[in-house]
Amino acid sequence: MEAIKQFFSGLSWEQEFVIFTTLKVCIVLFGAVLPIVAYAVLVERKVSAWIQDRVGPNRATPFFVKYLPVVGPILVRLGIFHPLADGLKSFLKEDFTPAHVRKVYFWIAPAIAVVPAMLALAVIPFGSKLGDQKMVIADLNVGILFTFGIISLGVYGLVLAGYASNSKFSFLGGIRSSAQMISYEIAMGMSVIPIFMLVGDLNLSKVIAYQADGAWLVFKQPIAFVIFLVAAFAETNRLPFDLPEAETELVGGYHTEYSSMKFALFFIGEYTAMIAASAMMVVLFFGGWTLPFAGLNESATTFAMGLAHIGIFVSKMLFLMVVFIWVRWMLPRFRYDQLMDLGWRRFVPLALVNIVLTAVVLWALHPK
Amino acid sequence: MIVKRANLTLWERLFLPTLLGGLQVTGKHFIRTVFGGKAVTMQYPEQKWVVPEGYRGAPYLVRDQAGDTKCVSCQLCEFVCPPKAIKIIPPGDSSLKADRANAEKTPKEFEINMLRCIFCGFCQEVCPEEAIFLQRDYSLTGETRDEMIYNKEKLLALGGTHAGVQKWKQKLEEAKGQETFPVKD
Ligand code: SF4
Ligand code: SF4
Numbered sequence: 001m002e003a004i005k006q007f008f009s010g011l012s013w014e015q016e017f018v019i020f021t022t023l024k025v026c027i028v029l030f031g032a033v034l035p036i037v038a039y040a041v042l043v044e045r046k047v048s049a050w051i052q053d054r055v056g057p058n059r060a061t062p063f064f065v066k067y068l069p070v071v072g073p074i075l076v077r078l079g080i081f082h083p084l085a086d087g088l089k090s091f092l093k094e095d096f097t098p099a100h101v102r103k104v105y106f107w108i109a110p111a112i113a114v115v116p117a118m119l120a121l122a123v124i125p126f127g128s129k130l131g132d133q134k135m136v137i138a139d140l141n142v143g144i145l146f147t148f149g150i151i152s153l154g155v156y157g158l159v160l161a162g163y164a165s166n167s168k169f170s171f172l173g174g175i176r177s178s179a180q181m182i183s184y185e186i187a188m189g190m191s192v193i194p195i196f197m198l199v200g201d202l203n204l205s206k207v208i209a210y211q212a213d214g215a216w217l218v219f220k221q222p223i224a225f226v227i228f229l230v231a232a233f234a235e236t237n238r239l240p241f242d243l244p245e246a247e248t249e250l251v252g253g254y255h256t257e258y259s260s261m262k263f264a265l266f267f268i269g270e271y272t273a274m275i276a277a278s279a280m281m282v283v284l285f286f287g288g289w290t291l292p293f294a295g296l297n298e299s300a301t302t303f304a305m306g307l308a309h310i311g312i313f314v315s316k317m318l319f320l321m322v323v324f325i326w327v328r329w330m331l332p333r334f335r336y337d338q339l340m341d342l343g344w345r346r347f348v349p350l351a352l353v354n355i356v357l358t359a360v361v362l363w364a365l366h367p368k
Numbered sequence: 369m370i371v372k373r374a375n376l377t378l379w380e381r382l383f384l385p386t387l388l389g390g391l392q393v394t395g396k397h398f399i400r401t402v403f404g405g406k407a408v409t410m411q412y413p414e415q416k417w418v419v420p421e422g423y424r425g426a427p428y429l430v431r432d433q434a435g436d437t438k439c440v441s442c443q444l445c446e447f448v449c450p451p452k453a454i455k456i457i458p459p460g461d462s463s464l465k466a467d468r469a470n471a472e473k474t475p476k477e478f479e480i481n482m483l484r485c486i487f488c489g490f491c492q493e494v495c496p497e498e499a500i501f502l503q504r505d506y507s508l509t510g511e512t513r514d515e516m517i518y519n520k521e522k523l524l525a526l527g528g529t530h531a532g533v534q535k536w537k538q539k540l541e542e543a544k545g546q547e548t549f550p551v552k553d
Pocket of ligand 2: 438440441443445456491494497498499500
């Protein structure tokens with residue numbers, strides 16, 4: 001312990017920053033995001049099964065299950081080991097590159113689909129403090145602008161995939177995704193403006209601090225929340241707005257031609273985007289890692305508190321993920337024109353009205 | 369026919385009734401499946417669907433009530449079979465006798481390639497002896513192709529007996545009856 005302490009006290013500020021940031025990136029990415037993605041897929045399959053009167057995945061039985069009495073069979077029934085099998089399968093499948101694709105773009109598209117979604121997680125404060133470290137990878141002053149900037153890159157992955165695949169289905173999927181994501185980004189961006197008008201800062205940690213002092217923003221800005229939620233569905237290509245990959249009409253949409261790990265990357269990208277969107281909603285509307293009782297609103301002073309905050313954040317986020325998943329099995333897909341109509345003629349004006357309304361209220365409350 | 373679409377009310381256009389309706393339906397099914405154990409899934413290899421009587425599954429040869437092979441090796445089924453799944457080797461010169469009195473022949477070998485058979489039922493329909501029937505097996509598996517070619521022995525074992533008309537027995541009795549018939553002069 002002493003040696004470790006000495007090692008850290010001997011470090012310069014930059015060295016410490018690099019070490020801890022790397023550590024946080026690794027833990028968040030491999031310890032949280034990827035497992036959550038894997039198990040979100042399982043939850044998706046299970047929830048869909050239960051809603052459709054089925055039992056869902058309940059077969060994968062690794063060799064060690066027979067050493068677990070009682071719990072083992074229950075875990076198997078819940079399909080706990082299916083994500084492992086899925087992952088293994090993705091790695092072992094043949095990575096087939098059709099002859100007619102544009103190779104370079106075909107190869108980089110899946111990477112471009114994943115990276116922005118993961119980058120967007122960087123600015124999200126997922127807890128208050130553990131020891132002296134703030135539980136956010138990059139505490140940027142312009143947090144939200146960074147997120148929107150990065151998220152808008154996500155569309156390139158899909159568009160490139162659609163273009164590079166050189167097939168009709170992929171192409172249509174790519175076109176749809178570009179139109180859809182660009183339209184809804186506007187509504188999404190405008191929906192959060194009132195929040196920052198209230199908070200007076202773009203830093204996401206400040207947004208949480210603001211909510212810790214007063215009510216959660218979902219109660220103060222319900223319209224903004226609804227717009228943000230719907231736009232998040234559209235941004236992450238989830239039903240009822242999954243037009244870019246509409247199976248019934250486009251086979252697989254933009255990832256029709258992909259197989260093996262490249263396909264899995266698109267999958268991870270989609271679910272990571274879901275995580276990012278849920279985390280963003282938690283931060284913006286549901287008070288981040290705070291809870292308005294038991295003194296959980298204050299920044300953590302003890303280690304246990306810090307862990308509790310992370311737990312609170314993750315639970316809120318998982319709840320929103322379940323909402324995402326549930327909606328997928330509840331609502332049918334929108335028609336393309338309905339989607340565009342909803343985005344441009346409903347949500348954009350509504351967001352504008354909300355901005356003006358917030359401005360008027362703010363002006364009435366604090367006239368200077 | 370032109371179907372008039374009623375204009376949606378403001379409440380309906382807000383999408384909320386749809387949302388609530390969806391939540392209600394999915395919630396009901398979710399609760400019923402998770403807590404009521406009402407899943408419709410059948411755990412296939414362990415639980416099998418019992419097919420109704422008269423189901424047209426795999427064709428097997430049957431025996432009559434006396435335990436005799438009904439097939440007389442007429443080869444009509446071999447001829448009619450669309451995917452040529454049936455292969456019959458007739459007795460030829462061999463001294464192979466039919467099990468039954470009055471039946472002339474019986475096949476030396478009778479094979480159905482279950483990989484080829486499409487369960488069409490033509491063999492059953494064409495058979496003049498009611499010797500082959502599509503029965504209730506619908507999922508046949510094997511580890512090799514050879515295993516999937518069912519021979520006469522196997523087909524008869526799987527087929528069981530059939531409680532139908534015993535054509536040749538009847539003929540035999542008729543003939544016997546005729547022998548003792550008081551012939552008028
Ligand atoms: S069921 Fe049809 S395909 Fe099968 S053996 Fe009979 S005639 Fe041939
Ligand atoms: S099964 Fe029927 S049709 Fe086929 S050879 Fe035998 S008697 Fe003839």
